[in-house]
Amino acid sequence: MRDETTCCLVRSTRNRQKATTMEQWPSLSILLSFLLISAVILSLCQAAPEVFTNSFYVRLNGEHGHDVASRIAKRNGFENLGPVMGSKSEFHFVHRGLNHARTKRSVPHTRLLKADPLITSAIQQSGFRRVKRGFNPLKVENLVDVPLSHNDPSDPYFPYQWYLKNTGQNGGKPKLDLNVEAAWAQGITGKNVTTAIMDDGVDYMHPDLKFNYNAKASYDFSSNDPYPYPRYTDDWFNSHGTRCAGEVAAARDNGVCGVGVAYDSKVAGIRMLDQPYMTDLIEANSMGHEPNLIDIYSASWGPTDDGKTVDGPRNATMRAIVRGVNEGRNGLGNIYVWASGDGGEDDDCNCDGYAASMWTVSINSAINDGQNAHYDESCSSTLASTFSNGAKDPNTGVATTDLYGKCTRSHSGTSAAAPEAAGVFALALEANPSLTWRDIQHLTVLTSKRNSLFDAKGRFHWTMNGVGLEFNHLFGFGVLDAGAMVALSREWKTVPARYHCDGGSVKEARRVPSRGTLVLTLDTKACQGTDTEVNYLEHVQAVVTLNSTRRGDTNIYLTSPMGTRSMILSRRPNDDDRHDGFVKWPFMTTHTWGEYPKGTWTLEVRFVGDVLQAGWLKEWTLMLHGTRDAPYVNLPVTDPHSKLAVVKKAHEDRKKA
Incomplete structure (x- = not known):
């Protein structure tokens, strides 16, 4: 595909959409x-x-x-x-x-x-700037000697890895964890799977990582050589990637630090964050590096989490991600895992084009008693959650490897959450190496658990969508359950081909009232009777062009024909923009997963805040992504109360109706 794109020259290609399969x-x-x-x-x-x-x-x-x-x-x-x-x-x-x-x-x-x-x-x-999420240069800790249960890993930091086995340590809620022991008990430990840590480098000589390091899949795009070792700084600023790597693949029972979620898997280091400015070419080469050697790319970084930035991937980077999900892993598709962001309640991760992409799995975090962390962003594109800090002592985070052979218990933020998810996905890929990138997303939706997760401020409650799937605006479909995902992976049948449907547009500019709400509706047949018909939803996008006197005071909601209401943009009090607005920005929701798209969709736009604002919604396009045929048809139901059973019954009832 010829690309003559410069910063402000982009070709519109809406009328060239086709059904998309892996090829x-x-x-x-x-x-x-x-x-x-x-x-x-x-x-x-x-x-x-x-x-x-x-x-x-x-x-x-x-x-x-x-x-x-x-x-x-x-x-x-x-x-x-x-x-x-x-x-x-x-x-x-x-x-x-x-x-x-x-x-x-x-x-x-x-x-x-x-x-x-x-x-x-x-x-x-x-x-442009890209920032690590959750970096906190806290003290580095030496190894400690603590008693262990007979069947637990013998690694000295394992008792502090409450996200692997929560027994209530540090004020946590027992059994609120990733349920990895249930996956390990099935003989699944991540063998033959490689996760690339796209970050500031990996200490590949660390005794807890060196035997699980995949040198062939590694590269340093900051220095342009094959050795992605972190650059030394006095404050250990470049420890971020090494900490993330240990969460995925730290070795078991070797007397060093803790243990990785997928402790027999491999990690690759892709050093690409450590230069004054990021470029599109560095990002693209990083996300497209060795796509047939690397299964999962883990990214714990993104645009600045300041509550006023609206940013995302450029041209070459998007091409790399698209090629990865369609050609990587020999056609099965690479899995891109993204930290949802550390901007807290003053930011919205739907303004981050990486985390809000359909091609990435956006992961938020919870602390060990089930609350959201204070730095968690919320948005409708988050698919699931893992863990970061402890409850009683916020400085007690994730226990993992650190630079120069050391260990830490202080890794935190959604930076710590994303690699945990990558580890769980590595377990699923060992259990079933034929899983596609979309299978991983479906498995995430079907096996994540509400467990004890809750919004500490009571803003966002658990809600059921039109086919019976519970979701939360903070946590997505819940906390990853490694045991359940591995078990279902073994029975899994690849989901039907995915299609992309333009569900309709509103082209006429409409004024957003200073008080009250602008309500727009679109009636769609979801491309019925065409090659791109969508009957069962995966991702939905509202592609919006909007200008206002203060962008940060804008709220946008999208409601599906089955009544599921997603807040696709929340108030961002730090965003004072009055000039740029949103230009064809694709706000995405996963909340309508599995629903039927035909019918009336409603978009609501309003201003919130103490000062009256004015604005115009210039354009809105509804994009529907999903399958023509029902997913899960050939999957056996062993638990009648499982999400799989609930969704299958909803689909069967719909067909009968």
């Missing part, structure tokens, strides 16, 4: 270009002063390969850092004579590249 990723890419890439890039182009790096995206006029690209780079005074996502015609050039960050484009350098007869396009890369 049809180019049409999927086209759809995403409209839904997400254009939305993100257009909105970002209007943001505050842009930064330009010394990196350039270069496209050659044919598939000339790495050696030719290197010669082209050298004769023009550049260095070729390698291909973009393995392409033979797209490359990442850098000019060492330019500052890494500048406020103006270097027109002479761009012209020089474009003048080369073998180069068809050259784009200087913008720089």
Whole structure:
């Protein structure tokens, strides 16, 4: 797919949507270009002063390969850092004579590249901020000696790993954990599965990680070499990736630190966060690195969690993710796990284009007594939750590996939650290596548990959608249950092909009243009778263009024909934007999972806050994603009270009706 995109030039491709199966990723890419890439890039182009790096995206006029690209780079005074996502015609050039960050484009350098007869396009890369979620440089702790139960792992930090086995330690609620012992008891420990930690590096010489380290699947995109070891700093700032890696694959019974969720799985290190500014090419190459060696990509970072940023993946990065879910793992699809964000109640993770993407599994966190953590963001795109801090002492977090062979009990934030989910998914993939990326999402919905999770402030209650699935605006469909997911994975039958349907649009601009609510409705047949008919929902997007005198005071709700009401945008008190608004931004909800999309959808827009605001909803498009055929038809029901039983019965009743 030819890509001449610059920051504010995005092609609209809405009228080229097709049914998408695993083999049809180019049409999927086209759809995403409209839904997400254009939305993100257009909105970002209007943001505050842009930064330009010394990196350039270069496209050659044919598939000339790495050696030719290197010669082209050298004769023009550049260095070729390698291909973009393995392409033979797209490359990442850098000019060492330019500052890494500048406020103006270097027109002479761009012209020089474009003048080369073998180069068809050259784009200087913008720089942007990406932040680690939940980093807190707390004290590093040495090993401790504590008594263990007979059948427990003998690792000295295991008693502190309450998210693996909650016995009530540190004020926690007994049995509120990931239920990993039930998975381990089935003989499943993550064998032959690799999770890539996309972060600030991994201490691959750590005694708890070195035997589970996959060097072939690892790379350093910050320094452009195969050794993603963290850069030293006095405050141990670059311990983040090592801590995440230990949660997934720390070895068992070796007398060091704790144990990983999938302790026989492998981890790969992808160092990509440790440079002054992120670029689209670094992100894209990271998310597309070795997609047939890597099963799961775990990301505990994202746009700044300041409650006023609206940001997400750029063009090349979206192409990498789309290719990953459609071609990775030899066609089964890579699993991208994302931390939902640490902006607290003043932020909304639907304004984070990574966490709110359909192609990622967005994971929120809870503390060990079932409450949400104070830093948890809420949004309708969160699929499930795992764990972060303790209850009585917030500084007692997740026990895991730390830099230079050390251990910590202080890892926290949704940064700690995402790798736990990656570990659970690694267990599921060992139990059934044929699971697709969509199977993992369906399994997450069907096996996550409400357990004892609750909103400490009483804002968000557990609600049942139209087919009997319980969800919560904070926790998604509940806390991951490794034992249940592994058991169902073994019986699993791949879900039917997925389709994308344009459910209709409202194109006429409507004023949002200063007081009251703008209510718009769309009647849709969900592409009935066409190649893209959707009868059973997975993800739903409301693609919205809106401007207001204060973006942060906007609330948006979407209600399905079966009556499920999702808050797709909450108030963000720190967001003072009055110029950019939202430009074709795809607000996403998972709350209508399994429902029937035909009928009337309702969008409500209103302002909240003490000061009167004004605004216009310029456009709204409803995008429906799901299957034409009923999922789960061939799955046996062993528990009549399970989510699977409830949803299957709802689907059967609907068919009879």
